Amino acid sequence: MSGEPLVTALDTPPGRCVTASTLLSDYWALTKPEVNFLILITTFAGFYLGCANAGRQFSFLALFNTLLGTLLVASGTATLNQYIERKFDAQMRRTARRPAAAGRLEPHAVLAFGIVLSAVGVFYLAVAAGVLASLLALLTLLSYLFLYTPLKRRTPLCVLVGAFPGAMPPLIGWAAASGRLxxxxxxxxxxxxxxxxxxxxxxxxxxxxxxxxxxxxxxxxxxxxxxxxxxxxxxxxxxxxxxxxxxxxxxxxxxxxxxxxxxxxxxxxxxxxxxxxxxxxxxxxxxxxxxxxxxxxxxxxxxxx
Missing domain, CATH: 1.20.120 (Four Helix Bundle (Hemerythrin (Met), subunit A))
Structure with missing residues (x-):
């Protein structure tokens, strides 16, 4: 038999066999990399300008730590959002093929993945980028998941509410660079x-x-x-x-x-x-x-x- 070896994933529906690359691709898709790209750009801008504004020397290591921690939290937030909305995403053409909505990954696996990414990201930022940056990231996660996400099914004002956590990345970068806002x-x-x-x-x-x-x-x-x-x-x-x-x-x-x-x-x-x-x-x-x-x-x- 040619091609990649098949593995039976513990976090896929019973009886389904998927390739390792497909499984990794599904987990990667949960993090919404296309959204994270813009998040990292705006976080970088905040970090760079925060260093310059505070008169501090630019540090590539500090930048890496800030971007990595922010990426982990953003990826965890995106994953948890898809866990919460998986049944509704399944009803939309543009989201029906997402791993959680399509049932390619079990809900408990998506939930665990999102929690781990978020927790590691918040902790990493606290240790490597500062408490203020970590708290801002945590506030972003909580307000996005527990304010914006449920409001999407209740009022069009959810767009306004979601804009508050959505604009947080440059503040996280600036806080990591200078410790102030x-x-x-x-x-x-x-x-x-x-x-x-x-x-x-x-x-x-x-x-x-x-x-x-x-x-x-x-x-x-x-x-x-x-x-x-x-x-x-x-x-x-x-x-x-x-x-x-x-x-x-x-x-x-x-x-x-x-x-x-x-x-x-x-x-x-x-x-x-x-x-x-x-x-x-x-x-x-x-x-x-x-x-x-x-x-x-x-x-x-x-x-x-």
Missing amino acids: PMEAWLLYAILFLWQFPHFMAIAWMYREDYDRAGYLMLPKGNARIAFVILQTLVPLFALVPISILQFWTGHATISNCTGLLLGLGFLYLGLEFVLQRSRVAARRLLAASIVYLPLLFALRITLH
């Missing part, structure tokens, strides 16, 4: 907080039928839906334009302010296009713009610091 750190927090609304409105509109099918109230019902999407998209985008400039007031004003303004206006333009057209194509364009905008803005902030 000055106004500059909260400015990064504000950018990420506002960024989440147009980013998620694009996703919510693209998959609104899926969310409705699973009973998620990510968007209001009836006529209020369009007004809600317009408000949640445009107000944060308009706020991001001045804030994108504000973060560069400390230096390199001409180049950085112009670039930050262009990024903010480009993001706003695609947001306006989305709310006017409310099409899947426009939503995809806004989603792509959000993924490009955030790393570019943070990279510009780091480069011109």
Whole structure:
């Protein structure tokens, strides 16, 4: 018999045989690596700028410890979220193939994996990056799982609630670098907080039928839906334009302010296009713009610091 040897996994449904690579792939998928990529970028930005702001020497070892601990907590949070929502995810086309929702991994195995990742990550941050960074990560995990997650089936305001823990990564990085959170750190927090609304409105509109099918109230019902999407998209985008400039007031004003303004206006333009057209194509364009905008803005902030 050619190919990889088959193993019977203890954490898969009885009678199922899977390859070792498939099993590892499923556990890897539980951590949501595509989301973690952006989390690590924003954590890095907070750490780098926190070092510079505090006048401390940049340490690659400290950065590694911060990113690793944050990655573990973020991965654990994503895993536990999929454990909690596995039955609802199974009703949505975009999430039905996730390991927990599809039943490829037993619920107890997903739960244990998520708890271990989270606990190790929080402890690792406390030891290697500082108590403040660890507490911020723990607060992020708890508020995401026990406030945002249950509210998704109760009120569209869950988007607002979820934006608070969602914007925490740069604060974790800054705290790990300097042990404090000055106004500059909260400015990064504000950018990420506002960024989440147009980013998620694009996703919510693209998959609104899926969310409705699973009973998620990510968007209001009836006529209020369009007004809600317009408000949640445009107000944060308009706020991001001045804030994108504000973060560069400390230096390199001409180049950085112009670039930050262009990024903010480009993001706003695609947001306006989305709310006017409310099409899947426009939503995809806004989603792509959000993924490009955030790393570019943070990279510009780091480069011109």
